Amino acid sequence: MIAPTARHQLAHPEGEVATARAAAACNTIMVLSNMSTCTVEDVASSCNAVRFFQLYFFQFLSCSCLLGLKISNGTFPEQVYKRRDISAQIVQRAEKSGYKAIVLTVDAPRLGRREADIKNRMVAPQLNFEGILSTDLNSDEGSKVEAFVKETFDASLCWEEIEWLKSITNLPILIKGVLTHEVARKAVEVGVAGIVVSNHAGRQLDYTPTTISGVVDAVGRKVPVLLDGGVRRGTDAFKALALGAQAVLVGRPVIYGLAANGERGVRRIIEMLKDEFELTMALCGCPGVMDITRSHVRTECDKLHSML
């Protein structure tokens, strides 16, 4: 699957549209970010790729001087309002445009400190929100993306939000950004259709681990577990499946392929990964994906256990 990486037009003028066409040609699912640089509808009408839609929840940050509130030092505190109407609008647009699932990203209550973005004063067009949210933010320092996220992402996201999301869409809901078995169990309890084990490519917090094995054990096959992050070779996909993932998501390699050669570059990346994956299966004696088992990989943990 292609992971949501909301910067495609910075890599290539056709951005997510070219990526979606490559996904369709290679029979791969594309997850479109709600921060994408092409609109939900443009990507949908460009080809017949199977598409999932990635969602962040929104809020509205307003200075309380509008409400006449002051704190003791004379400054005006900021007030935060949830903007479920915006989340609802965008989910309904995705549903209407034929997206097959919602992938709710839960690991970005705030943006991690992305020093390259700050240095480059990063700006990314937010076409999905034109006329809905102000995307022209004044930030004297740092990246505009950071300012946008600070002002508009709902940092108070909680489990009730999933109940609400289920009430406004018939699409299955996957949760992306799970790292622990406790969160995975709770996610199953509230009725998600799938779990994406991900540390957001390490872009949020340095040193966060991805712990697929613990999550797979906790979930116990009740819903599919997907692995995201660090897949660079077919062997990585094979290892993920051996550890219990049902699919993998690929982010940056797709962007690199897009930057190098547009739609053809993305196709090449996906083909290379698939070829390497099939070769690994053949060399491990696995005629089909169902033949890939836990015994095909040995982790550091296994090594320790074998020494006891």
Ligand SMILES: Cc1cc2nc3c(=O)[nH]c(=O)nc-3n(C[C@H](O)[C@H](O)[C@H](O)COP(=O)(O)O)c2cc1C
């Ligand atoms: C440039 C860039 C933009 C991203 N934008 C989003 C996003 O909008 N939503 C999201 O859930 N994840 C986003 N991610 C994280 C990816 O979905 C994915 O978790 C990560 O790239 C996977 O790791 P990989 O790049 O090692 O394959 C982004 C990642 C990158 C590199």
